Amino acid sequence: WSLGAQCGLSDLEEIAVANDLCNRYGIDTISFGNALGYLIEAHEKGLVDDKVLGDVKLDWGRVNLSRLVMLTALKEGIGEHIAEGVRRMSEKFGGEEFAMHVKGLELPAYDPRGAKGMGLAYATSNRGGCHLRAYMVMSEILSLPQYLDPLKYEGKPELVKLMQDVYAVLDSMIVCKFTSFALFRSMRYEPGPYARLLTTATGFFFDDEEFRKAGERIYNLERLFNVREGFSRIDDTLPKRLLNEPIPDGPAKGGILDLNMMLEEYYVLRGWDVNGVPTDYKLLSLGIITKPRWPKLQVALDLRDLDEALRIAEAAYRGGAEFLEAGTPLIKSVGIRCVSELKKRFPNAVVVADLKTLDVGWMETEIAAQAGADIVGISGLSNDNTIRDAVGCARKYGVKIMCDLIEVKDPLRRAKELEKLGVDFICLHSGIDAQRDREQVIDRKVETIKKIVESVDIPVAVAGGIRADTAAKVVKAGAKIIIVGGAITRASDPKEAASIIKRVIEAEYRNL
Known part of the structure; x- marks a missing residue:
């Protein structure tokens, strides 16, 4: 395809010779053919002139493949540009x-406008536009292990994730993925036979669950590497042509790809935040980290209106706030359902219910936990028995106490x-009203x-008048949240405001 239809060529002998030359010179045929296709169209549109091409003639169906392979291998003439990709x-x-x-990384033959799952697989592949990280064509085109409508979106994010996880382990085992055509029995992509092989080879027991978890661990480690190198959600995309230009003909005529719809669901299934970064919860569950990564930015939604709170929460979350706090005024205004709405909208965020409980610690913690809170805020002025009850309830429901x-x-x-009573976080807080006294603003309390x-081993949060x-x-004083x-x-732009503060605290933390 890449050296043939991609370039408008049909001479099989010429294609085979060029393919062999690519193999001999270590040139990837998919990337090479894509580069030629791009050059032909760019020349056709006047972006690449004859001076750049030199004595090479490029047109659809008129390409001297073998010569261009040699020029690329030697980085001579137009080959120097082709070699850059x-x-x-x-x-x-x-x-x-x-x-x-x-x-x-250049794309293979499968047009995602006609195979939606393949489009998501391209976009989320850690190595770029690869068809082998999740070969959705297996089901969308080849009907293996059963037929999957290539034009539908439903269920594709889960299937892409499942296949990526299984294939990550197959890559580590150095096993040909075509064997999965015969061994997968259903759309759950059961890795049973491979798990038994891995158990035999390593002496460690792998069933389907452990096999998938190993793959998930690999995929998240790769993702962390990419994040460290500056990749984010904006890189999980496709060329604009595939997102905006309807496919001109064929069974999928008129189709484009709604990538964002699938991407949001995919991130939730992966346990990544809205920017495509693996959350601490996911990394802890996989054993990749043993303790949370600090510092964290928490946005306090001390508002009255739920819709406004959700709007700002989304903006702040996209700006880097990992903790979303249902502030005390919001809870009093609309009830505990604001906690449920935050968790529903942002399932991979840490949702804080700032109850400031003073009594009935067990009951109020239970209400917040059942509503979806990950952290429940209790007043430090509470009786010790209230604190003990809140901590006990938190342990039952798997939530934390701040x-x-x-x-x-x-x-x-x-x-x-x-700390001795068992709380998980301490919050040093200057209230909104108290901040009228400048000495009460939190940045004036650095020594405290x-x-x-220095006196406790649990993370310390700080609140009260903090700005960029x-x-x-x-952060320099040691605060973790x-x-x-x-x-x-x-702020007029809550996302940008959160992003600026996030960058400030991360930069300062790196300097410690």
């Missing part, structure tokens, strides 16, 4: 909308007491933060 050529000459690559030291007269002493951090220009101070309210909720 489609992405770099499109950056140089233009025409990025028809440059067929994902993350710099104790708020707002208006506590001796925060250092109380922090030590609360330091003393508490003061966030670094509290930076809680920001008005600087995000009252």
